Amino acid sequence: MIYLDNSATTRPFDSVIDVMDKSMREMYFNPSAAYKPAVDVDRGMRACRKLIAAQLGAQEDEIFFTSGGTESDNLAILGYAETLHGGGENFVCSAIEHPAVSETIRRVERLGIEVRVLPIDRRGLVDLDAARDVIDENTALVSCMQVSNETGAIQPIEALSALAHGISPRVRVHVDGVQGFMRVPMRMGKMGVDMYALSGHKIHGPKGVGALAVRRGVRLAPQMTGGGQEKNLRSGTYNAPAILGLGQAVKEMAGRHEDVERMRAMKAHLWALLSAMDGVRVNGPMPGEADAAPHILSVSFDGVRGEVMRNALEGAGVLVSTGSACASHKQKVSQTLRSMGLTGEQADGTIRISLGLMNTMDEMDEAAVQTAKMAALLAKYRRR
């Protein structure tokens, strides 16, 4: 089996599993307790904070652990909205946000905050010219994903933040970094990011854990109240095994920078093979371009439905997804692809191939062979 759906989730590193195993068997103490074994766990978690902070150009005390990307996005958006006093503010997000952001931001309308949407261009990038018209001096939050989960387009966060601050000096910038963290660089200070959401299971760590990095001086209202963990921002007993597993994943990833580059090369190689077929196109930036993420490749086939292609590839031992996994159980045509100018049929004919650190060049060759084979087979039975 060749697993090419790493944007849905990744296989955990063995070392991650070992760390979690040990945590549950031996270091099961509640890190908030006062005795030494508990303090040891707490110390381990602090090391994890440090590792994450180092990846973001942030400080250890700016990292807050959550249950994952979705919770981090909720905490950032709703938690920030609650601190405002209803002075005619507006929140702005891109047209292609993951539902964790787009559905959450709709909820702030109830608090009297207007929600505005940033259009994107044909390459799947936020349209900065259009952004100038959308953002105004009452814009309190700009939320934009770092990397599109559907096309792998790296968004111009730094430019967007600078633009927003130029118009609305007190604006906060939130970035959903779930698909970008540790595969595309992020320096929160330099890039003007106030809140950054990340998830463990997209970087070969465990599911059910993530973090929100919040720059000092940004006030948020807790969305989970209780025992006061995480400086009162996120109550609930620490999920220590998962947090330690996340830390281990970050540690491994940090030592494998050359693997991220290898991933970029694999993606380019795969596209080189696929592009030899007729009626195939890439959605979003071309592999190799500066704003193309190293691991996500969105491909459309003329006359073949993405859903059927995905099933056929599964039969051939290659696992990919249509559109994005989170949206695919709804089976709607992707809005991201539609807003990039694809016709309904083209958007419907799209699969997403996403790489992880454990893929190999040989797998790319095999995946390309199988894709070509299935495309030829399925093209025979097009709708008349």
Next chain:
Amino acid sequence: MREILLVRYGEVFLKGQNRPFFLRKLVDHVKAAVQEVHGHVWLSDGRIYVSDYTDQDEAIRRVSRVFGVHSVSPAIEMEKDSFEAICEQAAKMMEKKTGTFKVLAKRSDKRYPMDSPTIMREAGGYILDHVPHLTVDVNNPDHEITIEIRKLAYLSVDRTMAVSGMPMGTNGKACLLLSGGIDSPVAGFMIAKRGVELCCVHYHSFPYTSERAKEKVLELARILSEYCGRMRVYIVPFTEIQMQIHEKCPENFTTLIMRRYMMRIAEILARKDGAQALITGESIGQVASQTMEALGCTDEVVNMPVFRPCVGMDKSEIIERAEKIGTMETSSLPYEDCCTVFTPKHPATHPRKELVCRAEEKLDSQALIDAAIEGTEIVEVG
């Protein structure tokens, strides 16, 4: 004194000399239904009783899904010597009720010193005295408390209506063409309700339909099995047949020819499984392949009865049934059951049989059917 369930049965009453056979089946099914909650089941005085269960709500839910059961009531079983004690218990059971009530009495023990009208009057008076917020309404009461004097006394207030029908396995076996849509599970339920055992056939068009579509169909079968017990689901690989039809037959007949193959294969599997009829969810005029002519054209290829219990129902009526049975939510999941690639733009609504037959001649029917049956996967559900 203890809590039990009082289970009433419906149509089985109408049976003459066969009644013991039907009752034995019914009691067996009730026993099977409460096995998980360890209920003890027995038949007496024209009722089925369940006692000693571990979870009353679950026992009621399970028993009310047994075909042949008309209604289920939680009841108190107690000694009948002291009428005072019976009244006391009746008042206790009515304490939490509001509105109006009446007492119903049934006395099958004719040696009991009070007759039914007396029991009603006396018990009613006692309840009125002791539960002052209730009033009597003998014509249209909010609550009916039933006092039955048999070998022991039985008191019950609440009643859960069950599925009715005939005990499973008393009317042969039929094979349901289960698509994953809304109609076919309803059709299967309606026939099963008449005491007919089921097996199911599903046509799987990988890669045009996904693994999830198959999972959905198995889940529908599992929901049906809550009513009709364990059954077999035949998953037939259908892609090759669809592709051949698509390639070789006129486009306007493709759906119809596909339906004919589905019927042919279902008949073969049905006979293998000991079923005597086919069931489909078709309803007249719902889609092009369900016009009168089209139904005639698909019926023609099989030599066993084809039951279509939804045939005269509107979509909204079918949906209402599906919601009641509990299959609607699963049926509404978006995974396609039949790929649009193979759906013609202009299907024939008034097909002529001879043209359809001629169109089919281009296919190597026997080889296609043999291969499909050869590749069939059997899954036991329930």
